[in-house]
Amino acid sequence: MKIRLPHIIAYSLCAIVLHSCTEDYFDFDKLKVEPINPELALPLINSSLSPADIFTAEEDIEVLKTDQDGLITIFYNSDAFSIDTKSIFELKNQEYSDKVTLNNVEVIALPIQGTITKSYNTSYPFENGNNTRLDSMIVKSGLLKCNLVSSFQHGGNVKITFPTFKANGVPFSFNLPINYNGNIPVYSNSSISLENFKIETSQGSSNQIPVNYELTLNYSGQPISSSDSIGITIQTENLEFDSFYGYAGQQSISFPEDTLLLNLFKNAIGGTFNLAEPKLFIQTINEFGVPLELSFSKFDATTTNSGVIPMQLAQNPISINAPSTPGDSATTTIILDKNNSNIPAVISALPKNFIYDFSVLTNPNGDVQQNFVQYSNEAKAKIDLELPLVGSVNRYALVDTLDFNFDDAGDLVKSAIFRTNITNSFPVDANLQIYFTTQDHVILDSLFDGSKQVIQSSTVDFLGKTISPNNLTIDTKVDEFTLKNIFNSEKIIIKADMSTSNAGQTIVRFYDYYRLDVKLGLKAKFNIEID
Missing domain, CATH: 2.60.120 (Jelly Rolls)
Known part of the structure; x- marks a missing residue:
């Protein structure tokens, strides 16, 4: 709040002059100018501290909640x-490598029979680190990639079955063809989406994924040896689950x-x-x-x-x-x-x-x-x-700062009385002081003699709830030295420290409608010389 007295004084003087004008006043030879000493009563500050002002910052007003009574x-x-x-748990890519070969009996049998089929069953550990155990999971997304490298100079097929990988309840299997065209090694690969698959580990072997291979070779007339083999690599890529059961x-x-x-x-x-x-x-x-x-x-x-x-x-x-x-x-x-x-x-x-x-x-x-x-x-x-907000308060000190500016009116004031009207509906006694400061909050003077003015608590009931506020009016006459400091001030700081009765031991309640209202007015007599 800005207070600029020269404007107020000017309006007041205009009112005085206009009220006094008669026809004789237009005869300037008869005009006699006397010093003017108007006395004006001016409101200076009107501060109302609510519980929100006292207990929270302005930006946090929403943190105050009240019950139906306002507590x-x-x-x-x-x-x-x-x-x-x-x-919590993230799947790591799995990678397994294996090799399928023929024994001597199978090597001898191929040229004779023309086609042989060999089954090879194994299992691989589900390795995810941190002692993780997979019991089952439903796959959200991810790929199963298989790569085959054959040194056999014969064509055929490898059927790979994952008995515990199921889509719609059916175990998952697929084929990797061995297309021999006269050159080795022969390569074959496949990439399959595992979305919505249910994957389980084998019941008899904890945390193991069973895999069954079925190799079929067709004799091409080329040589065959027990050192010939088919290398198979199985990988999962970007595997994520919808649900996981086991140990994370x-x-x-x-x-x-x-x-x-x-x-x-x-x-x-x-x-x-x-x-x-x-x-x-x-x-x-x-x-x-x-x-x-x-x-x-x-x-x-x-x-x-x-x-x-x-x-x-x-x-x-x-x-x-x-x-x-x-x-x-x-x-x-x-x-x-x-x-x-x-x-x-x-x-x-x-x-x-x-x-x-x-x-x-x-x-x-x-x-x-x-x-x-x-x-x-x-x-x-x-x-x-x-x-x-049910409890006791002991010398709980807070401040409120207001802008204040007398401009150049100080030289015009002959005497002044400050009137402070205080209404306290808080159930606490308050020691009040009003400070006049520079823009940088350097204190120039204070309004009340002594340290502070004592404001009595509101009247409370047996629960510590206010039933009637306390009202206080204080008139303070200030000397010229104090007036000079006040005229040089740019801010007013209202400081109050509050205590409940019995040296801050009495339990009271704080309601949203409590207020500490401080109104400060100035009754000043001005000495104005008119040249």
Whole structure:
């Protein structure tokens, strides 16, 4: 608010002159000019501090919630982490190589029979690191690539069957032709999409993928030897799953340090605020069928009064529940309150933020239960601070700053009285002082003698709720030295520190309609010389 007295004075003088004009005044020979000493009453500031002004920053007004009676609860929340499927478990490409040969009996039989068929059954381990175990999965996307290299100078075919790779319940098989045209080696390859396939490991051999080869050779009349062979390479590429069952392994997932910023006491410069029921919630929602463990290596509060205060956690590490059925989720909630933590002391010290650093461990107890993971699953955590404004206040100090400018009116003021009207509906006593400062907040003078003016609390009922406000009017006559400082000021700072009764021990309640209204007016007598 800008206050420019020369404009007000000019309007006032015009009113005085116009009111005094008669026809004789147009005879300038009769005009006699006397000094003018008007006395004006001017409003200077009108400040109204609400609970939002006192307890939160302007940008955080939405954190104040009220019940049906207007009782205020302050909420802050922060998303601590979010873990997607690939953070929990990600499939690695598998690669297997094998060789099929003929024994001496089969070498002798081929020229005689003209065609021979040989079966070769084996299995390959599903290797995904971290002691992972695959029981079954539904494939979302990915390819199966097979490459064949034959040194046989004979044509034929290799049929490859994956008994536990099933599409629509049917085991998957395909053929790799051996097209001999007089040159060796003979190459053959195939690439097959595995989308929507169900893949299982063999029941009798844990974490093994069975593969059956069936080699058919047609005699071409060329030589044949037991050293001839067919080399086969099988690879998966870009394999992703819709659902996975097995054991996802044990791994630690680290997160960068994070901060829950509190503007709760941004306007406060000191004092304590002892809340009766502050609570801090750590809540996780886990959609993975994988037990998790949340460990905090750091959870500190940075406070106005006491520097850094480590939080005392009721549990650390925190076991995070897992759902028992795919598609469900499990919620784990840890509540820190006055009974199991130091949260009351932390809030009393006027925290600016909470800083935390943590990690999440999958399967903390090892392979003790079957895991399930779906592609769209996630696990997330949030940290919520809930502060019902029921408690006591002791010398809780706050400030409000207003623009103020007398321009060049100082030389015109002969004397002045400042009138301060105060209405206090807060259930706290307040010590008030009004400072006049430069643009850079350097204090030039203050309005009240002594340290501060005492404002009495509102009248409250047995619950600590205001039933009637307290009103106070203060007239302050200022001397010339103080006037000079006031005229040179550019800002007004209103400072109040508040306490509940009994030396800040009485429990009271704060409602959204409470106000501390401060109105400052100036009654000034001006000395104006007219040349």
